[in-house]
Amino acid sequence: MTLTETETALLNLIRDAPLASPAELARRLGTSRAAVNVHVSALVRKGALLGRGYVLPAEGQSQRLVVVGGMNMDVKAQTTAQAIAGTSNPGVTLQAPGGVARNVAENLARLGIAVSLISVVGRDDLGDRLLRDTAAAGVDVRHVLRAEGLATGTYTAVLGKDRELLVAVASMDVTEALTPAALQERRNVLRGAAWVVADGNLSRPALAHLLALSAELGVRVVFEPVSSPKAARLREVMAVDNKRLAPFAVTPNVLELGALLDREFPDEPQALLRGASELHALGVSLVWIRRGTLGSLLSTSEGVHELPALPASVRDVTGAGDAMLAAFLAALAAGHAPLDAARQGHAAAAITVESEHTVSPLLSPSTIQDRLQNATP
Numbered sequence: 353m354t355l356t357e358t359e360t361a362l363l364n365l366i367r368d369a370p371l372a373s374p375a376e377l378a379r380r381l382g383t384s385r386a387a388v389n390v391h392v393s394a395l396v397r398k399g400a401l402l403g404r405g406y407v408l409p410a411e412g413q414s415q416r417l418v419v420v421g422g423m424n425m426d427v428k429a430q431t432t433a434q435a436i437a438g439t440s441n442p443g444v445t446l447q448a449p450g451g452v453a454r455n456v457a458e459n460l461a462r463l464g465i466a467v468s469l470i471s472v473v474g475r476d477d478l479g480d481r482l483l484r485d486t487a488a489a490g491v492d493v494r495h496v497l498r499a500e501g502l503a504t505g506t507y508t509a510v511l512g513k514d515r516e517l518l519v520a521v522a523s524m525d526v527t528e529a530l531t532p533a534a535l536q537e538r539r540n541v542l543r544g545a546a547w548v549v550a551d552g553n554l555s556r557p558a559l560a561h562l563l564a565l566s567a568e569l570g571v572r573v574v575f576e577p578v579s580s581p582k583a584a585r586l587r588e589v590m591a592v593d594n595k596r597l598a599p600f601a602v603t604p605n606v607l608e609l610g611a612l613l614d615r616e617f618p619d620e621p622q623a624l625l626r627g628a629s630e631l632h633a634l635g636v637s638l639v640w641i642r643r644g645t646l647g648s649l650l651s652t653s654e655g656v657h658e659l660p661a662l663p664a665s666v667r668d669v670t671g672a673g674d675a676m677l678a679a680f681l682a683a684l685a686a687g688h689a690p691l692d693a694a695r696q697g698h699a700a701a702a703i704t705v706e707s708e709h710t711v712s713p714l715l716s717p718s719t720i721q722d723r724l725q726n727a728t729p
């Protein structure tokens with residue numbers, strides 16, 4: 353992270369007087385309030401400040417996160433014998449609250465982080481259940497929109513007898529109701545957040561608006577692509593104005609990396625790192641590429657790291673990436689360095705793949721620590 357002379361001077365002033373107003377900072381720096389706002393945004397983008405209110409990163413400091421995007425009821429059907437296409441197969445089904453943004457929010461709450469969810473459900477029984485279950489897990493759901501005349505989203509996955517995904521259908525038209533205007537009405541929820549997580553379920557206009565709003569408020573955004581078709585939305589939004597709209601961080605798997613950069617990538621470290629460098633050149637500071645059982649690659653201005661996946665007895669991989677992101681952010685919020693935070697992310701993913709639920713009810717700071725200790729040779 354390289355700071356300009358003015359940014360360094362401003363950071364020192366903020367260290368001395370964390371509660372000084374922008375006007376006061378402008379006076380001491382001999383510049384305008386507008387210029388202070390621009391420098392503060394740059395400091396947040398570079399990770400030197402955590403957000404507006406000029407909060408500096410500090411060990412153990414409690415922070416609030418906001419997650420924006422999709423919320424579904426997941427229906428997972430597993431065939432009990434080898435699946436036969438084009439006919440009815442005997443099997444078992446399980447319903448569990450899902451949706452990437454909702455999952456990330458629930459995992460964060462389970463890890464003790466104060467988290468608000470901005471999402472949308474229909475005015476129906478599934479919506480009631482999702483709101484009730486998500487609130488019970490500790491998420492602030494007061495800002496979830498209830499769309500009139502639209503059904504709550506569902507994600508229906510068919511798994512084969514060895515629990516591999518055969519096909520899945522996401523029915524999420526309701527997400528369109530999360531418009532730029534709906535996000536604008538909720539802008540005060542974003543103010544002062546340590547991070548905003550945006551998922552790829554957001555429509556292009558909503559994503560563009562959220563990125564612009566977060567830049568204006570000086571809040572860092574991490575974009576979780578969800579799937580390769582949805583990842584392409586960020587590419588299209590950034591093509592308009594990548595300097596202003598690039599998120600601070602992105603967490604694609606290999607296919608989604610391809611969609612972000614509009615070409616295919618082989619799952620090889622050198623090729624993936626070239627992709628990460630291209631994203632850095634577009635203004636993304638942190639790129640964390642997921643490689644399933646091969647682990648992940650983390651690329652920041654501090655360097656590049658290859659991380660292994662932790663051993664696990666897999667029951668259902670749904671939601672592993674969501675838990676991994678949540679544990680990573682929870683660790684960053686607690687003052688850990690990105691590499692250590694990423695290790696905690698892999699431990700959370702291992703705990704999640706062992707659960708039949710999309711969010712493991714066993715996830716907690718202590719189960720993550722146990723998992724890491726057991727994984728150390």
Ligand SMILES: Nc1ncnc2c1ncn2[C@@H]1O[C@H](COP(=O)(O)OP(=O)(O)OP(=O)(O)O)[C@@H](O)[C@H]1O
Pocket residue numbers: 578604605642643644645647648660661662663664666669670671672673674676698701702705
């Ligand atoms: N079969 C597996 N065995 C052990 N760990 C796994 C397995 N699949 C995934 N994981 C763990 O979960 C992490 C996230 O999974 P993956 O890399 O597939 O990301 P993703 O495609 O974003 O996940 P998601 O299924 O949530 O969309 C992996 O990096 C790894 O730590």
Ligand SMILES: O=c1[nH]cc([C@@H]2O[C@H](CO)[C@@H](O)[C@H]2O)c(=O)[nH]1
Pocket residue numbers: 422423424425426449450451452453455506507522524553578579582670671672673674710
């Ligand atoms: O298009 C989408 N497909 C799947 C999901 C969700 O992904 C979760 C697993 O990572 C799962 O809960 C599903 O609802 C989504 O939010 N959007």
